[in-house]
Amino acid sequence: MRMIPWWKIKINQENLKQINNSFKSKHFSEGRVTKNLELKIKNYLKVKYSIVTTSGTSAIFLILIYLCQKYKKKNEIIISNRSWISPAHSSHILGLKLFLVDVKKNFPIANEEKIIQSINKNTLAIICVQLNGRSVDIDFIKKSKNYKMYKPFILEDAAQSFSSKHNKKYIGTIGNAGILSFSMGKIVSSGQGGAVITNNKNLDRKLRLIKNNGIVNRYTDTWNTFGLNFKFTDIQASLLIKQINKIHINIKKLRSLYKFYEKNLKEIKSLSLIYSSKDFKNGWVPLYVECLSNKRNKIIKLLNKNKIQARKIYPSLNTTKYLITKGKKFEASKKFNKSLFYLPSCPDQDKQKLNKIFKILKNYENKRR
Numbered sequence: 462m463r464m465i466p467w468w469k470i471k472i473n474q475e476n477l478k479q480i481n482n483s484f485k486s487k488h489f490s491e492g493r494v495t496k497n498l499e500l501k502i503k504n505y506l507k508v509k510y511s512i513v514t515t516s517g518t519s520a521i522f523l524i525l526i527y528l529c530q531k532y533k534k535k536n537e538i539i540i541s542n543r544s545w546i547s548p549a550h551s552s553h554i555l556g557l558k559l560f561l562v563d564v565k566k567n568f569p570i571a572n573e574e575k576i577i578q579s580i581n582k583n584t585l586a587i588i589c590v591q592l593n594g595r596s597v598d599i600d601f602i603k604k605s606k607n608y609k610m611y612k613p614f615i616l617e618d619a620a621q622s623f624s625s626k627h628n629k630k631y632i633g634t635i636g637n638a639g640i641l642s643f644s645m646g647k648i649v650s651s652g653q654g655g656a657v658i659t660n661n662k663n664l665d666r667k668l669r670l671i672k673n674n675g676i677v678n679r680y681t682d683t684w685n686t687f688g689l690n691f692k693f694t695d696i697q698a699s700l701l702i703k704q705i706n707k708i709h710i711n712i713k714k715l716r717s718l719y720k721f722y723e724k725n726l727k728e729i730k731s732l733s734l735i736y737s738s739k740d741f742k743n744g745w746v747p748l749y750v751e752c753l754s755n756k757r758n759k760i761i762k763l764l765n766k767n768k769i770q771a772r773k774i775y776p777s778l779n780t781t782k783y784l785i786t787k788g789k790k791f792e793a794s795k796k797f798n799k800s801l802f803y804l805p806s807c808p809d810q811d812k813q814k815l816n817k818i819f820k821i822l823k824n825y826e827n828k829r830r
Contacts, residue, residue, distance in 0.1 A: 517642030626744025
């Protein structure tokens with residue numbers, strides 16, 4: 462039997478046809494097809510501007526470059542201790558100081574009260590890392606005295622949350638700007654890719670310059686501003702357009718998969734899901750199946766031995782030795798750092814094959830009794 466992968470991408474004939482059409486029409490680099498993709502994204506999310514770039518990481522980097530140019534006296538970034546490394550690395554490269562905040566007791570999402578307490582005159586931006594379709598309550602932060610006093614830029618890292626909603630708004634559209642990712646383990650994918658979404662016209666204009674070496678187009682005779690090359694390709698854009706057209710199908714599949722796990726894991730006492738399918742009605746789309754277990758390492762080893770790819774979730778940022786950070790007391794983070802892991806996810810998992818997981822876990826528990 463082949464390994465049941467943690468994630469897999471299904472490429473069909475329609476996808477291959479789109480790529481072939483791009484080649485036939487000689488749409489290779491960023492051009493008309495990419496513009497159509499940007500239009501598709503902004504219309505779907507109901508925002509005014511969408512800027513497609515090479516990755517979610519580069520989308521974060523672009524915004525931080527812009528902010529460093531505009532607010533030269535501010536140098537601190539507030540970020541959740543439970544985050545993928547990209548926001549931290551982007552900040553570190555630009556010489557910004559990281560102020561880490563702990564997460565909530567029961568969910569690996571930044572604690573809003575701790576964010577508010579950390580805002581000060583040096584705060585350049587708050588990066589709200591919206592993991593697995595869940596959101597920091599940005600509206601709550603905006604009502605606070607500290608936010609109103611210092612007005613830091615709020616950037617939503619919605620790399621794992623494209624299509625999820627919070628309070629009837631799409632995640633990524635609630636702050637000053639949001640970023641998306643189209644890498645492999647996402648609801649839509651072009652292999653690599655990302656986007657900035659915003660309603661700010663000036664930000665859109667500035668970021669388009671920064672992502673294109675500071676120029677309007679390659680036939681310019683004016684160097685407008687500092688910039689680098691973060692352009693996308695029409696070949697990748699052709700893949701994404703078709704997927705976004707059918708994103709509702711993937712949403713349905715992901716929710717169905719989560720309910721399948723929820724039903725079959727009820728009798729398994731050695732692990733638990735951290736979220737409930739009841740939250741679907743609030744707009745939640747579960748990109749990944751996240752579990753907690755104090756026997757995590759043993760369970761992962763057991764599943765991998767039986768050709769089921771389960772994997773740990775990345776470590777907390779405060780464990781990264783080379784980053785210079787502020788912040789302390791990460792008690793909630795410790796639990797997730799030690800116990801959180803992924804079971805096989807993605808829209809196209811074969812549920813019949815996944816039944817093997819439940820049999821193995823039941824046998825494991827019976828032997829422990």
